[in-house]
Amino acid sequence: GAGVSQSPRYKVAKRGQDVALRCDPISGHVSLFWYQQALGQGPEFLTYFQNEAQLDKSGLPSDRFFAERPEGSVSTLKIQRTQQEDSAVYLCASSHLPTGSNEKLFFGSGTQLSVL
């Protein structure tokens, strides 16, 4: 596709419910990142993939958060037993180089998660 696509755009979950957020990066992009952005804050790093390999998951806040990219393209961020503090915008970004830090990131529109 022309850009990074994320779905759903909005998600409302009841506390304790599991959610799955999808990211479809730009075709051919090697690196894929997930960020969490709370209201009025900057994006906070969650995890990073190079192709299908998850190279860094140091930003995942707890073991309730799990991300995968099994075929090196589409990625899913899963949050189990959601809590109110999980409410945020979840941003996905991709870049065409293997190492993201020296290449600009293309962001999707994000998924706004609200946990009630």
Place this chain on the structure above:
Amino acid sequence: GQQVMQIPQYQHVQEGEDFTTYCNSSTTLSNIQWYKQRPGGHPVFLIQLVKSGEVKKQKRLTFQFGEAKKNSSLHITATQTTDVGTYFCADGNTDKLIFGTGTRLQVFP
């Protein structure tokens, strides 16, 4: 841990006035990127700075990287209402970008 601070947190300007946001790191930066996020939107890449003392211009925007590579600035000359949004610097010191706290710019016509 590594922190990237930006000041000011928030600024109102009258259209036509200049605006500057400053980015400061606790560690030496290998490179720095700047992004703009419009209200309700997602971050969009503006520029990357790599060399010590580097200055780059994009029309009314001037980006600067400090000599010690621990700070950076973005200056907008003669702001327009289209400049409204939050400006983030991001540190590319590791395999991932660490975003700053952001400066939210409001421009009044």
